[in-house]
Amino acid sequence: QVQLVESGGGLVQPGGSLSLSCAVSGFTFSSYGMTWVRQAPGKGLEWVSWISAYADYTGYADSVSGRFTISRDNAKNTLYLQMNSLKPEDTGVYYCNTYIYKDYWGQGIQVTVSS
Numbered sequence: 001q002v003q004l005v006e007s008g009g010g011l012v013q014p015g016g017s018l019s020l021s022c023a024v025s026g027f028t029f030s031s032y033g034m035t036w037v038r039q040a041p042g043k044g045l046e047w048v049s050w051i052s053a054y055a056d057y058t059g060y061a062d063s064v065s066g067r068f069t070i071s072r073d074n075a076k077n078t079l080y081l082q083m084n085s086l087k088p089e090d091t092g093v094y095y096c097n098t099y100i101y102k103d104y105w106g107q108g109i110q111v112t113v114s115s
Helices: none
Strands: 003-007 010-012 018-025 034-039 045-051 058-060 068-073 078-083 092-099 103-105 109-113
Touching: 003 092, 018 034, 018 092, 018 109, 034 068, 034 078, 045 068, 045 078, 045 092, 058 068
Parallel strands: 010 109
Antiparallel strands: 003 018, 018 078, 034 045, 034 092, 045 058, 068 078, 092 103, 092 109
């Protein structure tokens, strides 16, 4: 079955960096676009970034553009999100997501940006 497992979150000071990973299984990773979505405390889901199946196209929310970089390694079935210049408003649970006839989600990983 389709599985997505995030890792790499944690606590970081403002201005710091974190790198998230999403290991996937159960489907042909190289055939599907992938998305990062986050949820801040007490708020709804916010789309963060998207990458096409062969990484030839990417997209970013205005709130993270220029600070976050999405990438993927199709040989390793892994999606990444490099987050630099982190701000307190980046705090939240980060999910990787793909759509294969329906949405599939990871369990989420906590990112906390605080001094």
